[in-house]
Amino acid sequence: MASTAISTHLPPIAAPARDEAGKALQATLVELIDLGLLGKQLHWSIVGHLFMPLHLQLDELVDSWRELSDTVAERAVAIGVWPDGQAAAVAAGGGAAALDPGAIDDVGVVRELEGRLANVTEHIRTRMDRLGELDLASQDVLIETVRELEKQLWMVRAQLTEDGGH
Numbered sequence: 001m002a003s004t005a006i007s008t009h010l011p012p013i014a015a016p017a018r019d020e021a022g023k024a025l026q027a028t029l030v031e032l033i034d035l036g037l038l039g040k041q042l043h044w045s046i047v048g049h050l051f052m053p054l055h056l057q058l059d060e061l062v063d064s065w066r067e068l069s070d071t072v073a074e075r076a077v078a079i080g081v082w083p084d085g086q087a088a089a090v091a092a093g094g095g096a097a098a099l100d101p102g103a104i105d106d107v108g109v110v111r112e113l114e115g116r117l118a119n120v121t122e123h124i125r126t127r128m129d130r131l132g133e134l135d136l137a138s139q140d141v142l143i144e145t146v147r148e149l150e151k152q153l154w155m156v157r158a159q160l161t162e163d164g165g166h
């Protein structure tokens with residue numbers, strides 16, 4: 001009976017839509033966590049004249065990605081799908097390749113950040129579109145996420161000149 005009591009408190013989303021929306025939220029959660037780990041790795045790896053502004057910018061980005069991942073995970077719980085944000089789930093999510101530990105020059109950091117952020121944003125935008133047919137409230141969470149990531153992408157790209165260098 002306990003499960004009936006719990007299920008009656010869930011949003012009225014049909015089971016197949018709930019499952020698919022939950023998978024979209026889970027996939028987004030692990031990508032945002034992976035991005036946060038990458039952001040810290042870059043934060044520690046920068047060398048060059050732009051060390052300080054990039055070092056600080058990366059911490060702001062990591063904070064934002066952690067907040068967004070929390071919102072995404074909590075939406076999953078709210079629709080009755082348990083999220084998994086542990087290291088094993090993130091690794092199984094098939095995220096981007098690990099960086100080799102070591103120094104990365106400042107422009108290289110911006111390029112790496114731009115590429116990774118662009119990929120994740122594109123994946124989440126695809127899920128956002130699909131969620132419009134499944135659950136608008138979950139879609140709203142991904143709309144907020146995409147809006148923030150695309151703003152960040154603009155700001156990161158603005159740091160690269162047209163030829164991609166200084």
Ligand SMILES: [Fe+2]
Pocket residue numbers: 043059
């Ligand atoms: Fe730090």
